[in-house]
Amino acid sequence: MKIMARTIPVDIPGANYSVHLGSGLLPRIGKRLPKLASANARAFIVTAPEVWSLWGKTLLSGFPATNPPQVLFLPSGEKNKRFANVETLATMLSESGADRSSILIAFGGGIIGDVTGFLAAIYMRGIPYIQIPTTLLSQVDSSVGGKTGVNLSSGKNLIGSFHHPRAVFADTDVLHTLPPPELRAGLYECIKAGIIRDAALFNYMERNAQTILSADDAALTRVIAAAIRMKAEVVTLDEREGGLRMILNYGHTIGHAIETVTNYRALLHGEAVGWGMLAATELSRMRGLLTEAQASRIAAVIHAYGPLPCFRATAEKLYEATARDKKNRAGARRFILAEAIGKALIVPDITDAELRSTIDWLLARVREAGK
Numbered sequence: 001m002k003i004m005a006r007t008i009p010v011d012i013p014g015a016n017y018s019v020h021l022g023s024g025l026l027p028r029i030g031k032r033l034p035k036l037a038s039a040n041a042r043a044f045i046v047t048a049p050e051v052w053s054l055w056g057k058t059l060l061s062g063f064p065a066t067n068p069p070q071v072l073f074l075p076s077g078e079k080n081k082r083f084a085n086v087e088t089l090a091t092m093l094s095e096s097g098a099d100r101s102s103i104l105i106a107f108g109g110g111i112i113g114d115v116t117g118f119l120a121a122i123y124m125r126g127i128p129y130i131q132i133p134t135t136l137l138s139q140v141d142s143s144v145g146g147k148t149g150v151n152l153s154s155g156k157n158l159i160g161s162f163h164h165p166r167a168v169f170a171d172t173d174v175l176h177t178l179p180p181p182e183l184r185a186g187l188y189e190c191i192k193a194g195i196i197r198d199a200a201l202f203n204y205m206e207r208n209a210q211t212i213l214s215a216d217d218a219a220l221t222r223v224i225a226a227a228i229r230m231k232a233e234v235v236t237l238d239e240r241e242g243g244l245r246m247i248l249n250y251g252h253t254i255g256h257a258i259e260t261v262t263n264y265r266a267l268l269h270g271e272a273v274g275w276g277m278l279a280a281t282e283l284s285r286m287r288g289l290l291t292e293a294q295a296s297r298i299a300a301v302i303h304a305y306g307p308l309p310c311f312r313a314t315a316e317k318l319y320e321a322t323a324r325d326k327k328n329r330a331g332a333r334r335f336i337l338a339e340a341i342g343k344a345l346i347v348p349d350i351t352d353a354e355l356r357s358t359i360d361w362l363l364a365r366v367r368e369a370g371k
């Protein structure tokens with residue numbers, strides 16, 4: 001079996017762990033578990049039915065027959081990322097005799113990771129867990145950084161906790177069964193990583209779009225490693241989002257607004273972020289932070305990983321949804337902009353006029369894409 005792995009350290013005070021990235025990792029995880037939990041710890045896998053039917057057997061093959069893990073299912077979909085399901089899973093854990101020495105294994109996309117991490121954070125006031133992210137987005141983004149949580153009907157991720165995993169295993173083999181739009185959605189977050197802090201990653205993605213989009217292992221591994229390294233560095237420097245961590249939100253202010261006005265139905269998160277990054281790039285150009293040439297290069301790379309699906313929204317609705325963004329403080333409109341390819345900054349004073357003209361510009365691009 002092909003095994004190529006690399007390890008990326010995350011060194012946050014009180015939470016040192018490694019992200020293992022490569023092909024052929026799944027069958028090796030069971031054997032490594034005793035090093036990550038107490039000896040003979042009982043393991044509980046939380047997963048989605050689709051992920052389990054595709055990859056469950058491969059993961060299970062690495063566990064000893066004498067101490068097999070128990071499998072708990074959470075149905076897919078953002079609507080299931082809810083507190084009620086955390087309670088159901090906690091009840092199952094308790095009825096199965098899970099105790100403080102048990103370990104949870106999040107095996108799925110970002111939803112499984114967020115719910116399982118939160119369950120691990122609060123079950124018996126906190127038990128260990130590991131992440132086995134199976135979507136590109138969860139490999140490069142949600143599995144690293146310790147944010148866990150669930151949605152309320154009034155908003156996304158409104159209940160949660162910081163709880164870091166003991167380790168992350170990102171196996172690139174699983175990406176071959178991902179639907180192409182899910183792969184592209186994760187790639188937009190990788191482009192973001194390049195724009196905000198890694199010009200070499202951006203250049204690589206600019207030059208190798210076709211190879212990366214064909215899910216070539218070596219190319220994908222290179223992109224994923226760089227994106228994870230960028231996120232690990234940023235969360236190490238600012239675990240609780242006091243400052244620097246906010247740059248991870250490049251493209252997310254308008255991206256979240258697009259998700260809100262389309263009721264989270266028309267676009268995947270990464271696709272909304274793709275549009276949001278086009279808007280943030282245009283705003284950076286309007287402010288004179290990026291040159292015309294830099295802004296055009298960024299827009300060209302975002303389009304190269306498309307097509308970005310069209311969506312319907314009025315300028316007014318998008319404006320209102322943007323104005324409610326969590327990053328705004330006391331009326332000042334805060335945006336993450338780019339001042340170079342590979343360098344983001346927090347701009348605290350975006351005016352209404354600037355925001356309105358950016359939204360008009362974006363909706364014109366959406367209309368063009370729909371023609």
Ligand SMILES: NC(=O)c1ccc[n+]([C@@H]2O[C@H](COP(=O)([O-])OP(=O)(O)OC[C@H]3O[C@@H](n4cnc5c(N)ncnc54)[C@H](O)[C@@H]3O)[C@@H](O)[C@H]2O)c1
Nearest residue numbers: 048050076109110111134135137138141142147174177178
């Ligand atoms: N905690 C954080 O820091 C953080 C960061 C970013 C996003 N998130 C959260 O992540 C969630 C989105 O995660 P996502 O994009 O991974 O979506 P997801 O978890 O909904 O997974 C997408 C779909 O792909 C399926 N799937 C997963 N792996 C597969 C595979 N290998 N092959 C085939 N199908 C597979 C899933 O069952 C699901 O239907 C959101 O809830 C978001 O809020 C959290």
Ligand SMILES: [Zn+2]
Nearest residue numbers: 189252269273
């Ligand atoms: Zn995102």
